Amino acid sequence: xxRSTLTNIFLRPLSxxxxxxxxxxxxxxxxxxxxxxxxxxxxxxxxxxTFGGTGKTPLIIWFIKKFEDMGVVPVVLTRxxxxxxxxxxxxxxxxxxxxxxxxxxxxxxxxxxQHLRKGSVIVGKKRANNLRKYFHEVEPDVVLLDDGFQxxxxxxxxxxxxxxxxxxxxxxxxxxxxxLREGLSALKDADAILISRADQAPSxxxxxxxxxxxPHARRDVIVxxxxxxxxxxxxxxxxxxxxxxxxKGKNIIALTAIASPESFYRMLEQxxxxxxxxxxxxxxxxxxxxxxxxxxISSMKNNAIIISSEKxxxxxxxxxxxxxxxxxxxxxxxxxxxxxLLSGISKIINLDYH
Numbered sequence: 001x002x003r004s005t006l007t008n009i010f011l012r013p014l015s016x017x018x019x020x021x022x023x024x025x026x027x028x029x030x031x032x033x034x035x036x037x038x039x040x041x042x043x044x045x046x047x048x049x050t051f052g053g054t055g056k057t058p059l060i061i062w063f064i065k066k067f068e069d070m071g072v073v074p075v076v077l078t079r080x081x082x083x084x085x086x087x088x089x090x091x092x093x094x095x096x097x098x099x100x101x102x103x104x105x106x107x108x109x110x111x112x113x114q115h116l117r118k119g120s121v122i123v124g125k126k127r128a129n130n131l132r133k134y135f136h137e138v139e140p141d142v143v144l145l146d147d148g149f150q151x152x153x154x155x156x157x158x159x160x161x162x163x164x165x166x167x168x169x170x171x172x173x174x175x176x177x178x179x180l181r182e183g184l185s186a187l188k189d190a191d192a193i194l195i196s197r198a199d200q201a202p203s204x205x206x207x208x209x210x211x212x213x214x215p216h217a218r219r220d221v222i223v224x225x226x227x228x229x230x231x232x233x234x235x236x237x238x239x240x241x242x243x244x245x246x247x248k249g250k251n252i253i254a255l256t257a258i259a260s261p262e263s264f265y266r267m268l269e270q271x272x273x274x275x276x277x278x279x280x281x282x283x284x285x286x287x288x289x290x291x292x293x294x295x296x297i298s299s300m301k302n303n304a305i306i307i308s309s310e311k312x313x314x315x316x317x318x319x320x321x322x323x324x325x326x327x328x329x330x331x332x333x334x335x336x337x338x339x340x341l342l343s344g345i346s347k348i349i350n351l352d353y354h
Contacts, residue, residue: 015177022150022174022182026189029152037128039135042142042157042348047149049186050171050179053259053283054162055196055332057108057311058228060146061115062332066342067142072349073118075140077131077154079147080106080123082284089124091134102315107284108146110314114238128154142349149189150181157348160341161190165201165225166263169208187216192341197263198225199335222344224337230267233307233326236317241326242305248272251304255295255325257285257312264309267328276302287312292320299324 028034044063048054060076067074080086083106092100092109094116102110109121120138124130127145131154145151149161171179187193193213195206210223233242252273256264261280268275279295281287299306306325308316313327334341 011177015174018176019174019180019183019185023185026152026182026186034153036153036155037132038155039131039143041135041140043145043155044142044158044160044345044348045145045148045151045156046160046162047145047147047151048162048164049149049181049184050164050167051175051181052164052167052179054164055226055228055260056147056162057111058330058332059160059162059194059196059226060112060144063144064112064115064119067349068117068119070346072141073139074116074142074144075119075131075134075138076109076112076116076121076144076146077127077148078106078109078112078121078123079125079127080109082106082286083109083123085123086125089122089126089130089133091138092121092123094119102318103286107311107314111311112146114310114314127151149186152189158191158345159189160192160194161187162194162196163209163213164260165195165197165206165209166260169205169212172212184213184216187213187221188218190217190221191344192222192224192337193217194223194337194341195225197227199227200263200266222337222340224341225335227333227335228263228267228330229333230271231329231331234310234313234329235323235326236313236321241323244271247305247307250274251276251302253277253279253295253299253302253304253306255279255306255308255312255316257281257283257287257315258309259283264328267330268307273307276304285315287315287319289319292316292322292325296320296322296324 046056064074084104092113105123109123113121122130122134174180174183230244232240234240252275254275308327310327
């Protein structure tokens, strides 16, 4: 009780100031006081309101595959967090799996590029400048703005906002009171709200989350629920080694450097794996040879397979191509809202989805 009172006294004023700053910032762009950058191409933002991982990268990859299946050439704009090019610029073309360094581009851009056939990934935090620099080289039909909901200086045609079903409802307060980057009032700019990991939370929790966010969104906002499904386990050369049901009863060492590892562990255990040890590193960690050696020693001691995320594998394979290290391929599946979302997006890129 005392702790809660002190938190309200000291943190709530800071939280109110933070929220006001972001609200004013949006208003300055909305009323044209600060000019936005416009491009003659549809721009689709995939972002969130909270700090931490909500599963944006698998959703970006889902969009890439949908667009390429439609014959649309996508380009992804992404910061390249912790890569050497984050404060510069760089470009990744599709199908460049084995020649690029994650320390240059960042792990997520490299991961995204593995799933492109025709498109490209443009890296660097100055998104508008970088798109302008490479625009005529890549000639996109649509641009995907990764983690772009707060990047409002770049005009977007469509905004997708992700919420993690596993985040406690009491965390939905503006920092430093909670995990929100900005207030829920920003949802007036959302065209679609997607609840990720919706299969791992009780329906009552999801209903409460929607009751919390819906009053701040437009009436015509598209609402959907998604889950992340493993499709199999692959080596660093993208050869499938194990089907999902083949990990049942096997000893597993879980190796993660991702924002939300608990969901990763839950998936492994859901399919019958026994996690004998967890090697958990900070998000975007670049593995050293010593890291990998220690994990391999543990693997031998425990007679266990090492399973990482795909994002981690793009960094691991620069150090080791050990056959005992596999990654779990994750794909997005919609539980609801897929048709409405695709229909809404097809309008901005002038395609007949059906």
